[in-house]
Structures are given as structure tokens and as C-alpha cells.
Amino acid sequence: MKLAVDAMGGDYAPEEVIKGVEQARDAYPDIEFLVFGQAERVTPLVTNMTRISVKNADEVITMEDEPVRAVRRKKNSSIVLAAQAVKDGEADAFFSAGNTGAVLAAGLFIVGRIKGIDRPGLTTTMPIIGSETANQFVMLDVGANADYKPFNLVQYAIMGKSYAESVMHVANPRIGLLNNGTESDKGDRAHRATYDALAGLTDINFVGNVESRDLLNGPADVVVTDGFTGNATLKAIEGTALTMLSTIKDGIMAGGMKSKLGALMLKDTFRSVGHQMDYSQYGGAVLLGLQAPVVKTHGSSKAKTIKNTIAQIKAMVDGGSVKDVNTYFETHSDDMAALKDKLK
Known part of the structure; x- marks a missing residue:
């Protein structure tokens, strides 16, 4: 499993994000981490690079940014590049403690919805x-x-x-x-x-x-x-x-x-x-309802919460929840279409 991480989002980023990632790395030997952020700030915080790759992202989407505009304009931000890694098949899931609206927008516009949702x-x-x-x-x-x-x-x-x-x-x-x-x-x-x-x-x-x-x-x-x-x-x-x-x-x-x-x-x-x-x-x-797990953790999250969020994402990937939803709406497309018409 490969996980794309926004290292720049949250009140205590990137320090607490990296601490949480390293704790999760030590707890879950089957996860590799693609950590997106400003490399000059993020790399010195990593004490052990085992299964951690730092991907440079020059731009940061702040809590004050208008979400949709920021996702469209800040193409080199950690949120956008992490979501793009999932879209491109380089990662299985993406999470951030940053701007909630931007994470949702990146999930919708970049990762994409499951057909039928x-x-x-x-x-x-x-x-x-x-x-x-x-x-x-x-x-x-x-x-x-x-x-x-x-x-x-x-x-x-x-x-x-x-x-x-x-x-x-x-x-x-x-x-x-x-x-x-x-x-x-x-x-x-x-x-x-x-x-x-x-x-x-x-x-x-x-x-x-x-x-x-x-x-x-x-x-x-x-x-x-x-x-x-x-x-x-x-x-x-x-x-x-x-x-x-x-x-x-x-x-x-x-x-x-x-x-x-x-x-x-x-x-x-x-x-x-x-x-x-x-x-x-x-x-x-x-x-x-997206093609891959996209998870937003609390902006005030510290290392413990980051690690627990990664455990949650691992359970989603291991359990195949996205695949199950995809399969359901594929096999029930006619029933869902009929129900949608009935509820109009």
C-alpha cells in the first residue's frame, strides 16, 4: 500500500505530521509513504527515510484560501500533488489535516467520483x-x-x-x-x-x-x-x-x-x-463515494491522531471498501436509476 500525505496541512504541520507518519511507518511495515511538502522544511524532520519519500511541493494551500480557487490555481501545492498521485495510480489513498474545502475539492475534481454516485x-x-x-x-x-x-x-x-x-x-x-x-x-x-x-x-x-x-x-x-x-x-x-x-x-x-x-x-x-x-x-x-480513500483529519491533529488516521486508511484499503461500493453501483445501476427517477 502506498499513501500520499499532505505534510503542510494543519496547525502543527509539518512537524507533527512527520512524527505521525514515522509512528505509522514503524507500526505498519506494509505501507510506503509519499510525503508532499516543501522539501527544505520536511526532509530535515524525517529521522529515518525507510519507506518514506519526500516529494517537493513549492506551494501551500492555507486555511484562509478559497478552496476551489486554490485547488485550480496552486497546481504545485501539497494537497493538489498528493491527490494527483492517487489519480495517476502512484498512491492508493490520500490524507491531509489542511483546508477542509480544498481537500474535498481535490478529491472531487482530481481523484474523481465513483460512477453512479x-x-x-x-x-x-x-x-x-x-x-x-x-x-x-x-x-x-x-x-x-x-x-x-x-x-x-x-x-x-x-x-x-x-x-x-x-x-x-x-x-x-x-x-x-x-x-x-x-x-x-x-x-x-x-x-x-x-x-x-x-x-x-x-x-x-x-x-x-x-x-x-x-x-x-x-x-x-x-x-x-x-x-x-x-x-x-x-x-x-x-x-x-x-x-x-x-x-x-x-x-x-x-x-x-x-x-x-x-x-x-x-x-x-x-x-x-x-x-x-x-x-x-x-x-x-x-x-x-470517490475512486480512492480521501481522508481529512482535524486541523489541530498531532502525531497520535495522524497515526490513527493512517490506521483508518489502511483498514479502508485492506477491506476493499471503495471496490465494494464501486461493484454495488455497477451491478445495481438500473435499480438506482429507477429509484432516482421515483424520488425526483
Whole structure:
């Protein structure tokens, strides 16, 4: 397996990116790394060049750049050249911690969509709290497409199923539709049409509507939604978790010696909760529906998250998730076309 890496993207690039790549290189002897970035900055950071090739990329797409314009104009940027390596067959996958919009644009315009996929969806992995049977679920779309049609959500369900099976190793994953109630007649016209379409598919294990308040309790292994709602839900969960942790900490510090002693006794419990909510262990967000894995990890990612993201990509490549999706839409092209017409 060969992985194209954008070394210049992220708050701590290129130092933490290279550290994470070297940790992954040591952990996974079957991966070769094509590292794209400004060679004069990147090369001195590599302590061992085994299975690492530094590819010079003079330009950098910053977080402030307009994504599509930057991808079109900065042809020698690390993001563009890494995506091009995948397009040219020199690498099997590409990841970056850089400009999200630019990574998505490079994936769409350079790597390219799977035939039959209307709109690729951005997929993220979230924790399930307190479950004895599963500790994570996937949700898509979480930001690639603010506008949508019911047929897009049907395609997300199929792609999400493949991802859950190949990467998370979930047999017959439960597919849920994010809605404002669990009853089948909830939601606007588009959500009701999506519900009926998903309920009519025999290839998926559709469990109905799920509510945002229940997501972390694990009502589904794959949660399907539109990009606007998914992104808002994701940020609400992250924001609430951070606010609650800050509130608890402030309460402990203001509660005097008794509160501090109690917190000390619950230290292991707090550590366990923190571990469950730590996004870094779950890797990055995947743009599903492309010809190869394209993964965007958090801009504040450090070496640990970089390494975990590479493990996630390895699972995608080893599990053949892209090939499975490709095969499904090839063999079901007539059925998908008929369903698309029905949902117009």
C-alpha cells in the first residue's frame, strides 16, 4: 500500500505530521509513504527515510484560501500533488489535516467520483457511550453538501453500510435516518420520502428514524443525514461535551477541598470518560463515494491522531471498501436509476 500525505496541512504541520507518519511507518511495515511538502522544511524532520519519500511541493494551500480557487490555481501545492498521485495510480489513498474545502475539492475534481454516485458524503466516526456491544458509529454527510435530495441520502446509506462492514467490521450494520422524531411520518417531505425509500431497500438493515439526543447511546451503526444537519449536529455534540467538561472542572475548583478530594477519587472515571470522548482515537473524516480513500483529519491533529488516521486508511484499503461500493453501483445501476427517477 502506498499513501500520499499532505505534510503542510494543519496547525502543527509539518512537524507533527512527520512524527505521525514515522509512528505509522514503524507500526505498519506494509505501507510506503509519499510525503508532499516543501522539501527544505520536511526532509530535515524525517529521522529515518525507510519507506518514506519526500516529494517537493513549492506551494501551500492555507486555511484562509478559497478552496476551489486554490485547488485550480496552486497546481504545485501539497494537497493538489498528493491527490494527483492517487489519480495517476502512484498512491492508493490520500490524507491531509489542511483546508477542509480544498481537500474535498481535490478529491472531487482530481481523484474523481465513483460512477453512479451523485454527491460524495463526508463521513465521521463518533463514540457510543456505555454500550457493551459497540463503541462507535459513523455519520454521513457531516459537511460536504449543504443542499441535498432524498436520493443522496439513500446513496449515503449504502456507502455507510460498506464502510461499517469493511472498516469497523460490523456485520449487517443498523442504518438510521437522523430526524426530529422516531415515528415513520416525522420530518419534512424530503425526510419522509427518504424514509420510505430506505425502508424499501432489501440490501440494508434500516432501523428507522433516530433523534440527535440519542446518537451517543448507539441507536444505529450508521446514521444518515444531509451535510447541513450533520455538520450542525456534530458541532453541537462537540461543543456540549467541551462545555460540560469545563463546567465540571470549574465546579471542582470552586468547591473547596472536599470537591477536590472527591475529584481525586474519581480520577480513573474521568480518565475513562475522556478517553471515550477523545476524537483522536477515531481518525479522520472520509469523503465516501470517490475512486480512492480521501481522508481529512482535524486541523489541530498531532502525531497520535495522524497515526490513527493512517490506521483508518489502511483498514479502508485492506477491506476493499471503495471496490465494494464501486461493484454495488455497477451491478445495481438500473435499480438506482429507477429509484432516482421515483424520488425526483
